[in-house]
Amino acid sequence: MLFRSLVAWNPVFIAYAKQPMSDMVATLWVVVALWLSTRASTASGLLAGLSAGMAIMTRPALLLVGGVVPLAAYRSGGRSRAVFTAVGVAIVVAIQMVVQRALFGSPFSTGYGSGAGLFALDHLGTNARIYLSHGWQVVGVLWLPALVYGLTSARPEPRWAPATIFGAVALPYLFYLPFDHWETLRFLLPGLVPLTVVAASGVALLAKMQRASWVSTLMVAVVMAITIAPSERLLRTSSAWDIAAIEARYPLAGDWINLNTPPSSVVLANQHSGSLRYYGKRQTLRWDFIAPEQLVTTVRELQAHGAPVYVALEGDEVPMFTQRFAGVIDQLRSEEHTSELQS
Numbered sequence: 001m002l003f004r005s006l007v008a009w010n011p012v013f014i015a016y017a018k019q020p021m022s023d024m025v026a027t028l029w030v031v032v033a034l035w036l037s038t039r040a041s042t043a044s045g046l047l048a049g050l051s052a053g054m055a056i057m058t059r060p061a062l063l064l065v066g067g068v069v070p071l072a073a074y075r076s077g078g079r080s081r082a083v084f085t086a087v088g089v090a091i092v093v094a095i096q097m098v099v100q101r102a103l104f105g106s107p108f109s110t111g112y113g114s115g116a117g118l119f120a121l122d123h124l125g126t127n128a129r130i131y132l133s134h135g136w137q138v139v140g141v142l143w144l145p146a147l148v149y150g151l152t153s154a155r156p157e158p159r160w161a162p163a164t165i166f167g168a169v170a171l172p173y174l175f176y177l178p179f180d181h182w183e184t185l186r187f188l189l190p191g192l193v194p195l196t197v198v199a200a201s202g203v204a205l206l207a208k209m210q211r212a213s214w215v216s217t218l219m220v221a222v223v224m225a226i227t228i229a230p231s232e233r234l235l236r237t238s239s240a241w242d243i244a245a246i247e248a249r250y251p252l253a254g255d256w257i258n259l260n261t262p263p264s265s266v267v268l269a270n271q272h273s274g275s276l277r278y279y280g281k282r283q284t285l286r287w288d289f290i291a292p293e294q295l296v297t298t299v300r301e302l303q304a305h306g307a308p309v310y311v312a313l314e315g316d317e318v319p320m321f322t323q324r325f326a327g328v329i330d331q332l333r334s335e336e337h338t339s340e341l342q343s
Contacts, residue, residue: 007196
C-alpha cells in the first residue's frame with residue numbers, strides 16, 4: 001500500500017500517466033520483468049526475459065536492463081532460469097535488430113536517431129546536475145532517507161534487484177541529450193519505480209519498530225503528507241493539470257493540415273512529426289535529420305514525385321529551422337518556378 005501511494009503521487013508518474021509516453025510503457029515492462037525474475041518456474045524466467053526485451057524495444061537506451069534481469073533470475077532460481085531469461089531477452093532484441101535494419105538500414109540504428117547524436121561524454125556533468133537538482137522535487141525530501149535506510153536495513157533480495165535496475169536505467173541517460181526540466185526524470189521512471197520499493201520498505205521497517213500501533217500509523221501518514229503536498233504543488237504550478245488543453249494543439253494542427261493541404265503532401269516537421277502523420281494523415285519527414293546541403297535536393301525530389309512540401313514549425317523551432325537552413329532556403333525561393341515549400 002505504501003509503495004503504491006509513493007508511486008501514485010510521484011509527480012512525473014502522474015504527469016505521464018495523463019500523457020502516456022514510451023517511458024511509461026518501458027516502466028511497465030521493467031516492473032513485469034523484475035517481478036517475473038523472482039518467480040520459481042522456468043516459464044517465468046523466459047517471460048521475464050521477454051518482458052525485459054520488450055522494455056529494450058520500447059526504449060533502446062535500456063539495453064543494460066537486459067543484463068540485470070537474467071542476473072536477478074539467477075539469484076532467485078539458479079543457472080537454468082538465468083539461461084531461459086537471457087534467451088527471452090535475446091529473442092526480442094534479435095527481432096528488434098531485424099526491424100531496425102528493415103526500417104533504418106542498420107540493426108544498430110533506431111527511430112530515436114543515431115547513438116552518436118544522442119549520447120556524448122560531454123553531457124555527463126550537465127545531466128548529473130539536472131537529475132540531482134530536480135530529483136528532490138520528484139521524489140520528496142523523505143524519499144532519500146527512507147531509501148538509504150531501506151538499502152542498509154532490508155533483506156538483500158528485496159533491495160538488490162531494484163537498486164541494480166535503477167543503476168542500469170540511469171547510467172546511459174547520464175550521457176543522453178540534456179533537457180533541463182523536472183519532467184526529464186521520466187527517463188528514469190523504469191528504474192525509479194522499482195527503487196521506490198526499497199524506499200517504501202525503509203519507511204515500513206521504521207514504522208514496525210514503534211511499539212504503539214498508532215505511532216506507526218502516524219509515521220506513515222506524516223510521510224505520505226510530506227510526499228503528497230509538494231507533489232501536488234509542483235503539479236499545480238506546472239502544466240500537468242492543464243495538459244489536455246495544452247496538448248490539443250497536436251490534433252488541431254493535424255486537422256488544419258488535413259483540410260488545407262493535398263493528400264499527396266509531405267510535411268517537414270520535428271515536434272509535430274508524429275502527430276501530423278496520425279491526425280493530419282500526411283507523410284512527414286524530420287527536418288532536423290536533413291543535412292542543410294540536402295534540403296534543396298530533398299524538396300526537389302519530393303516535388304518531382306508529385307508531393308507538395310510544407311514545413312510545420314512551433315515556437316523555438318522557427319529560429320532553429322531558419323538558422324539551420326539559412327544558406328539554402330533562398331535557393332528554393334529563387335527558382336524559376338516558385339517552390340511549393342511553405343511554412
